Amino acid sequence: MQQEIIDWFEAEGRDLPWRQPGFTPWGSLVSEFMLQQTPVARVIPKLEEFLQRWPTPAALAASPSGDAVRAWANLGYPRRALWLHQCAVTIVEKFKGEVPRDVEDLLSLPGVGPYTARAVAVFAFGAHEPVVDTNIRRVIARHNQGNADQGPPSTQRDLEAMTALLPSPEKSPAFNAGIMELGALVCTARNPRCDVCPIAHTCAWKKAGYPEHVGPKKTVQKKYEGSDRQARGAVMALLRQAQHTVSSEELQACWPDHAQLGRAITGLLQDGLIELVADDSYQLPA
Template sequence: MQQDIIDWFETEGRDLPWRQPGFTPWGSLVSEFMLQQTPVARVIPRLNDWLKRWPTPAALAASPAGDAVRAWDNLGYPRRALWLHACAVAIVDKHNGEVPSDVDQLLELPGVGPYTARAIAVFAFGAHEPVVDTNIRRVIARHTLGNADQGPPRTSQDLADMSALLPSPELSPAFNAGMMELGALVCTAKKPQCEKCPISGTCAWKNAGYPDHVGAKKNVQKKYEGSDRQARGAVMAVLRAADNTVTSTELEECWPDSAQLGRAVSGLLRDGLIELVADDSYQLPA
């Protein structure tokens, strides 16, 4: 099945910026941060703008963290912008401005977890490591384990399951990418297109007659509309658009629920995404 996926990926994989020859390790790191919980179509234009402005870790590290938060714009989960800025500073301070290739060193960078560290090591440096995201977990759950759904993440077990499938070191980067692409385009959560799948003939779930999911189910994110997350986003939008500081009175105009607005502001202060300045005003981090 490894070669079938690699062959399929070579002909059916999308033409994405981070798959182009010469794409830098720094570009790979930035793209992985942006792709966390954000669709590819929204990431590509922001990634291009980001890398034009900050083509290296040193370029971003030399800018205020608030510039990174403002440039993040509407990608969502703006703490990723702070982590990315902190990553750039750490790479400059500890790695001479070069993104490290070692998984353990990558894991020491701010905001870098098991998936991101291995994705950078594999896709930027060709490492022989298992990469596991929700798409890969779904393919393994169905094809190998015969289950309809991947369930909640189990980092150690998920890595072991993918490690057991890895082909030879020279083929494993393409296999990792192909598995991910298969889950994103064909073996999707709601409408899997088994007729287009290169490994449907050996799929345990298909061959068992598509049984219902057994075991724990993955967590479902709460609705965004009217949530505290939306309130936080409204506050951030006002601050990103402002040339100077923003007063509490001005913030009150962006969200009607005062209690929810208070939670949003408190949370943003706690996360370091905004700062309280003189006269009860707020700004993006300096």
Template sequence: MQQEIIDWYETNGRNLPWRQPGFTPWGALVSEFMLQQTPVARVIPRLEEWLERWPTPAALAAAPAGDAVRAWANLGYPRRALWLHACAVTIVRDYSGNVPNDVDALLALPGVGSYTARAVAVFAFGAHEPVVDTNIRRVIARHTLGQAEPGPPREKADMEAMRELLPEPTISPTFNIGVMELGALVCTARNPQCEACPIRATCAWRTAGYPEYEGAVKARQKKYEGSDRQVRGAILAVLRDAPSAVHRSAIDDAWPDAAGRGRALEGLLQDGLVVLEESDIFGLPS
């Protein structure tokens, strides 16, 4: 099945910027941060703008953190912008401006978790490591385990399940991205295109007659409308659009509910996304 997936990917894989020859490790790290919980279509234009402005870790490290938050714009979860800036500073200070190439060193960077560390190590440096995301977990659950859904994440077990499938080191990075792409385009959560699947002949779920999933159901994400996330976004939009720090009254105008607005502002201050420059004057971090 490894070669079948690789052959399918080389013919059907999407032509995405971070898959192009010569795409830098720094670009890979930036793209992985941006892709967390954000659709590909929204990431591509923002990634191009970001790398044109800050093509290296040193370029971003030399800029104020607030510029990173402003450039993040509407990607959501803006703490990722602060983490990327902190990553750039760390890479310049500890790695002479070069993104480290091993998983342990990548894990030590601010805001980098297990998936991001392995994705950068594999896709930027060709490491022989398993990469596990939601799409990969779903493909393994169906093809190998005969289950409709993968169930709750179990990092160690999920990693070992993918590790057991890895082919030889020279082609394992392509296999990693091939399984991920298969889950994104064919073996989707809803309406999987089984007849177009290159490994349908050995799929345990298909062989078993597509049994329904009987395990724990993933909790639904809370609605964005009216949430603290929306209020935080409204406040940040005011600060991003302003040429300098703003008075509290401008933030008050951004959201009508005082309680929600106060809660969101306090959270932004605690996260370092907003700073109190003087009494009732707020700005982005420097």
């Protein structure tokens, strides 16, 4: 299974910026932040712009955090931009401006969880570590366990399942990337392309006749339209576009439900994504 996935990945893997020779560990960290809950096609142009402006952690750390939030633009979940800025500051202060190689050191960075820490360690530094995302969990659930769906995540269980599959240290980075790519392109959540899957002949789910998933279901995210998240997005969009502080009156015009708008503003203030600079004016963090 491992070698079949590696061979398939070498032939069919996408030509993505973070897979290019010479791509920096800082670039890998930035790309992993951007790729959280955001499609690859939207990330690539923003990643290029971001790294041109801030090619090193020191460059970003020297800029106001609000600049990072503004540059995040329409990638969504702007707290990621704030965390990335905090990461840059921490890397400069604690790691002499160099992205750390060790998983535990990476986990000490703001906003970096088990997936991101291991992804950077593996894809930037070639570490012999298990990387687990939704795509990898789906492939393992189907191929090894015969389940249609991966169910809710469990960090310990999922890392153990992937660790058991890792090949030798020199091959494990390619295997990590390959099984992730297989889940993204072939073993998809809907309409899996079993006819072109390199491991279909040993897939437990296929051998069992593709049974329906009977275990716990993944949590379905609430609809975005009309949600508090959309109200937050409207506030952030207005502040990113403004070249000045924005008054409460101007904010009132950006969202029709004033109670929802109030919750959005309160939440953004608590998250540090906006600042109150006068009794009725707001701006991105300085």
